[in-house]
Amino acid sequence: MLQKLVSKYGKKLFIQTFNHARFFSNGKQVLKLSKEEILAKNWERRCELATAYRAFAKLNMNEGVCNHLTTKAPSLHCDEDIILIIPYGVYWSEVTPQCLAGIDKDNGNLIEGSDKPELTAHSIHRGIYRHRPDVNAIMHTHSEYAAALSVLDDMEIKPIHQNSCRFIGNVMYDKNYGAIAADGENDEADRLGKMIGDKDILLMGNHGTTSVGSTVALAFDLHYYFEIAAKAQIMAYQTGKPFRTLGPDVALSIYNYMRKDCHYYANAHFSGIQKALMREDPTFLKQTRVHH
Ligand SMILES: [Zn+2]
Numbered sequence: 426m427l428q429k430l431v432s433k434y435g436k437k438l439f440i441q442t443f444n445h446a447r448f449f450s451n452g453k454q455v456l457k458l459s460k461e462e463i464l465a466k467n468w469e470r471r472c473e474l475a476t477a478y479r480a481f482a483k484l485n486m487n488e489g490v491c492n493h494l495t496t497k498a499p500s501l502h503c504d505e506d507i508i509l510i511i512p513y514g515v516y517w518s519e520v521t522p523q524c525l526a527g528i529d530k531d532n533g534n535l536i537e538g539s540d541k542p543e544l545t546a547h548s549i550h551r552g553i554y555r556h557r558p559d560v561n562a563i564m565h566t567h568s569e570y571a572a573a574l575s576v577l578d579d580m581e582i583k584p585i586h587q588n589s590c591r592f593i594g595n596v597m598y599d600k601n602y603g604a605i606a607a608d609g610e611n612d613e614a615d616r617l618g619k620m621i622g623d624k625d626i627l628l629m630g631n632h633g634t635t636s637v638g639s640t641v642a643l644a645f646d647l648h649y650y651f652e653i654a655a656k657a658q659i660m661a662y663q664t665g666k667p668f669r670t671l672g673p674d675v676a677l678s679i680y681n682y683m684r685k686d687c688h689y690y691a692n693a694h695f696s697g698i699q700k701a702l703m704r705e706d707p708t709f710l711k712q713t714r715v716h717h
Contacts, residue, residue: 463499470498471522472710473641473695474509477564479709480645480698482517486568486652490514492633493542495550496562496641500527502536508554510547512540523713530554552614553621553637560637562644567633570655575630582628584671585661588654590679596626596651626651638691646691 458466474496481487481494490513497506507527511520527537533547550563574580580600582592599620617635621627625647627635634651638644661668671679683690703710 458499460501463501467498467500467527468522468712470496470509470641471525474525474562475520475522475709476695476699476702477562477641477645478511478517478520479702480695481564481566481568481648483698483702484649486566486649487517488567490516491543492566493547493550494562494564494644495547497530497554498527500536502527503529505530507536508547508550509537510542510550512538513543515540521709548611548614549617549635552611552616552618553635554618555615556618557621557637559639562638562641563635564637564644564648565633565635566648568648568652568655570659571628571634571652572632573659574655575628575632575634580628580630582651582654583658583668584673584676585668586654586657587679588650588657590671590676591647591683592626592651592654593676593680595624595680596628597621597624598628598630599632600630602629602631640688640691642691642695643688646687646694649694 474494477494478487493510495508495510498509500507508530509525509527511517512524512526515524524540525538526535526540526542528534528542528547529536530551533544533551535541549565553563554560574582580598582589582596584590584593597620599617617627617629621635621637625637627637628651629635634648636644636648636651638647699710
């Protein structure tokens with residue numbers, strides 16, 4: 426679709442159109458959405474995000490009622506996408522599509538739903554969305570092994586396992602943990618938003634992981650596999666034995682292989698875990714009216 430638009434309208438016009446597009450779905454551009462399409466896409470994003478929350482709860486990657494996963498979604502209330510997020514106090518294994526709050530991406534005001542999210546959450550997420558217009562989903566957790574890696578003086582992922590190679594050169598390491606980015610502390614949110622640059626992962630020193638993606642499935646898949654790569658590395662450290670590091674050519678070929686079909690693998694992973702969750706609770710994605 427991207428190529429067709431460029432050849433049909435020319436690069437300059439295409440870029441203008443691209444910047445004014447209402448919504449991006451799975452990397453494909455939807456130029457204009459009808460009211461019905463907005464409602465359908467909003468619900469689709471809600472189902473995806475609810476699945477991600479429940480999946481991380483199932484994988485023990487949540488922490489109390491803290492940490493946050495978000496996605497952009499179209500709304501009938503404004504021209505620009507809103508940000509969907511969990512309301513404060515909801516346990517991740519209990520999240521449903523309709524319980525999610527929709528907030529304004531600029532000021533964090535509640536637009537959809539009645540239960541407010543925690544302010545710290547959307548401050549960081551809004552900071553990243555501001556600086557990465559290509560990003561449609563952000564996931565932040567304090568998952569165990571990545572958090573363990575984040576407290577080490579050298580917290581970089583090493584090319585020691587197939588899973589690790591996906592992240593070589595694709596992680597920004599923030600070694601300057603400063604403060605909790607609460608409302609009013611937009612400097613920290615902006616700092617983090619700028620810091621991630623064009624990477625998929627921000628490993629926040631003494632803190633945890635943030636992954637970003639053009640889809641919920643991709644951000645989820647990256648987050649999960651970063652934790653798995655961190656686990657292999659932390660467990661290898663515990664043996665006290667030297668690493669057998671993969672050579673740069675091998676690491677690069679694995680990186681390229683995994684990157685090429687990342688959406689295919691991410692979608693298969695995400696739909697697999699969604700089916701498992703639906704078997705456990707067949708009603709959790711049942712459509713009920715969301716008040717718009
Ligand atoms: Zn955190």
